[in-house]
Amino acid sequence: MNEQVLTQLTAAAWPWLVLVLCAQFVAGRLGLTTRGWQPLVVSGAIAAVLLLVPVSGLSVARRIAGISTNFSITFTGILAVMAWERAFARSVFTERDWRTGWGFGAIGGLALYPMALGLGSVDPYEWGWQFSPLFVVVGVLTAWLLWKGYRFGLLLVIAAAAFHLRLLESTNYWDYLLDPIYVVVSIIAMSRRLMSRARDEIPLRREVP
Amino acid sequence: MKRPATRGICILLAVALNGWPWLEARDPAPGFVAPSQGQPPASAAPFFREGVINPESPHAVSHVPSVTELPDGRLAATWYAGSREGGRDVAIYFSLLAPGAAQWSSPRAIVTRESAERDLNRAIRKVGNSVVFADETGKLWVIYVTVSIGGWSGSSLNVTTSLNGGTTWSRSERLTLSPFFNLAELVKNAPVPLSDGGWAVPIYHELTSTFPELLWLHETADEVRATKSRLGAGWYGYQPALAPLTRSRALAFLRDDGAARAVSLARTDDGGETWSDPEPLNLPNPDAGLDAIGLSDGRLLLAFNDSARDRSNLRLAISADEGQTWTRVATLAEEADEEFSYPFLTQTRAGDVHVLYTWKRKAIKHVVFNTAWLDERRSRAAE
Numbered sequence: 001m002n003e004q005v006l007t008q009l010t011a012a013a014w015p016w017l018v019l020v021l022c023a024q025f026v027a028g029r030l031g032l033t034t035r036g037w038q039p040l041v042v043s044g045a046i047a048a049v050l051l052l053v054p055v056s057g058l059s060v061a062r063r064i065a066g067i068s069t070n071f072s073i074t075f076t077g078i079l080a081v082m083a084w085e086r087a088f089a090r091s092v093f094t095e096r097d098w099r100t101g102w103g104f105g106a107i108g109g110l111a112l113y114p115m116a117l118g119l120g121s122v123d124p125y126e127w128g129w130q131f132s133p134l135f136v137v138v139g140v141l142t143a144w145l146l147w148k149g150y151r152f153g154l155l156l157v158i159a160a161a162a163f164h165l166r167l168l169e170s171t172n173y174w175d176y177l178l179d180p181i182y183v184v185v186s187i188i189a190m191s192r193r194l195m196s197r198a199r200d201e202i203p204l205r206r207e208v209p
Numbered sequence: 210m211k212r213p214a215t216r217g218i219c220i221l222l223a224v225a226l227n228g229w230p231w232l233e234a235r236d237p238a239p240g241f242v243a244p245s246q247g248q249p250p251a252s253a254a255p256f257f258r259e260g261v262i263n264p265e266s267p268h269a270v271s272h273v274p275s276v277t278e279l280p281d282g283r284l285a286a287t288w289y290a291g292s293r294e295g296g297r298d299v300a301i302y303f304s305l306l307a308p309g310a311a312q313w314s315s316p317r318a319i320v321t322r323e324s325a326e327r328d329l330n331r332a333i334r335k336v337g338n339s340v341v342f343a344d345e346t347g348k349l350w351v352i353y354v355t356v357s358i359g360g361w362s363g364s365s366l367n368v369t370t371s372l373n374g375g376t377t378w379s380r381s382e383r384l385t386l387s388p389f390f391n392l393a394e395l396v397k398n399a400p401v402p403l404s405d406g407g408w409a410v411p412i413y414h415e416l417t418s419t420f421p422e423l424l425w426l427h428e429t430a431d432e433v434r435a436t437k438s439r440l441g442a443g444w445y446g447y448q449p450a451l452a453p454l455t456r457s458r459a460l461a462f463l464r465d466d467g468a469a470r471a472v473s474l475a476r477t478d479d480g481g482e483t484w485s486d487p488e489p490l491n492l493p494n495p496d497a498g499l500d501a502i503g504l505s506d507g508r509l510l511l512a513f514n515d516s517a518r519d520r521s522n523l524r525l526a527i528s529a530d531e532g533q534t535w536t537r538v539a540t541l542a543e544e545a546d547e548e549f550s551y552p553f554l555t556q557t558r559a560g561d562v563h564v565l566y567t568w569k570r571k572a573i574k575h576v577v578f579n580t581a582w583l584d585e586r587r588s589r590a591a592e
Contacts, residue, residue: 004330008330058326058331058332062330062331062332063331063332065330065331065332066331066332066333066357066358067357067358067390068390068391069331069383069391070385070390070391112388113388113389116387116388116389117389117414117416117417118414118417118418118420118443118444119443120442120443121439121441121442121443122439123437123438123439125387125388125437126436126437126438126439129436130230130233130235130436131230131231131233131235135227135228135230135231136227138227139223139224139226139227139228142220142223142227143220143223143224146216146219146220146223147216147220149216153219153223154219156223157219157222157223157226160223160226160227161222161226163226164226164229169383169385170385170391171385171434171435172385172388174388175385175388178388179388180388180389180390
């Protein structure tokens with residue numbers, strides 16, 4: 001398959017999954033079933049058609065590509081897990097996998113974006129083009145997660161494979177691991193978890209004599 | 210993931226995929242190709258000519274020129290023109306000047322918003338700055354800015370090439386240079402050739418703040434490989450102009466959007482891997498584009514707006530001590546309340562110096578002179 005077609009398909013996977021999740025959400029609100037293959041296929045088909053709708057000569061997918069073609073493989077995988085879990089009411093990720101996924105996005109984003117956008121003299125984005133500490137850290141983290149049985153580790157393996165297969169327009173490893181939307185969602189998810197934990201702990205502290 | 214064998218295979222895969230780049234051969238850091246040193250003929254009489262590249266331009270705005278010399282001695286220039294800066298009708302224009310010819314060829318649009326949208330297969334709102342350069346084989350490269358969303362801080366860089374002197378151009382390719390939606394990367398000044406056949410292109414970032422960067426461009430059999438590195442530390446200066454001194458040493462002159470309102474200078478001694486902190490020179494800058502080149506006689510030539518307030522003049526200054534001290538040698542344009550800006554310099558193999566600049570935002574002016582004219586002007590300035 002043509003490399004450009006492949007990168008365009010990969011770029012379209014992220015908005016397609018977002019639309020599938022939206023379709024599942026709307027169907028749930030309307031009281032329609034979202035369980036099983038049939039609703040998943042239908043929502044997938046609706047999402048694909050929506051992405052192909054031409055707007056002023058360009059499809060919605062290509063208009064989204066105007067904003068970004070480098071949605072991370074990691075976050076695309078997380079969205080796929082969400083859609084799968086909703087469709088089959090079966091957990092693919094455990095609670096610790098979700099915690100790790102959001103933690104990876106939040107910590108990775110905080111390590112990358114401020115400096116890549118000019119803070120300080122080091123640009124960590126440079127590390128993504130060739131062998132660097134980034135590959136060592138991600139390699140060790142992935143191996144450790146897999147050793148401990150975290151399924152999120154599999155997403156990191158897929159991201160590394162996608163980097164070597166050049167499935168995104170970018171040739172930088174960072175773009176396969178993180179994207180700004182993933183980072184923002186991760187920071188929100190982590191903040192909510194931290195606030196929720198803090199709320200849970202307050203009554204316990206009060207109970208302690 | 211419960212079976213140990215599956216887990217073991219996945220771990221091996223993770224180690225292999227992340228370790229593989231370690232095995233890939235890393236090229237030694239390439240050096241800059243500095244201008245070949247050699248005095249022009251001593252008998253050369255001073256000369257100075259000027260003209261307009263696009264005298265019959267139907268557009269209200271022409272801006273941001275660039276120029277390069279082809280191996281056969283022709284000059285190729287690009288700039289953008291349209292109804293207004295950032296307008297949807299803005300296109301990148303191309304023109305050629307044959308050796309000895311007095312007039313440039315009729316300007317031709319080589320990138321329009323529509324063609325960029327088609328080539329890059331995504332929504333494009335506008336096109337902007339471009340830089341043209343030629344390699345030893347005569348292949349022409351144009352790096353240009355497109356914006357899909359927002360203003361100039363929403364810019365991305367793209368590249369297109371021509372193998373036939375600009376008659377036809379390849380399908381444009383997007384360069385991914387920023388992790389933040391690939392935004393805010395722009396170009397203004399000429400690249401410097403590298404000893405391994407690649408290019409160091411001075412670029413800059415313009416989102417939360419501005420800072421200069423270097424784009425490292427290498428062409429392999431099946432792709433254009435683009436990486437980048439920081440030029441100096443932190444948020445300071447932009448639109449760098451790169452002047453190589455030797456294989457490992459180079460200077461970068463920066464436009465200033467800070468309080469100092471002065472041209473600043475950063476240095477590298479290791480082929481551009483690390484740079485000194487930029488230091489302001491005793492030359493003003495009204496937050497406007499400038500350009501600098503190393504001449505074949507070893508001196509540096511700078512074209513700049515000699516004002517901290519506006520762009521109503523455009524002057525030339527030369528330095529014989531690697532940028533520490535400067536002598537103003539000529540005024541190319543000066544008129545109150547007008548704009549003469551975005552100079553672009555090149556010296557041809559014959560030794561002639563060409564300057565292109567934006568003239569009152571309406572046209573692109575072309576000035577050509579030799580170093581004998583510069584020396585004459587310098588002598589007058591010293592008197």
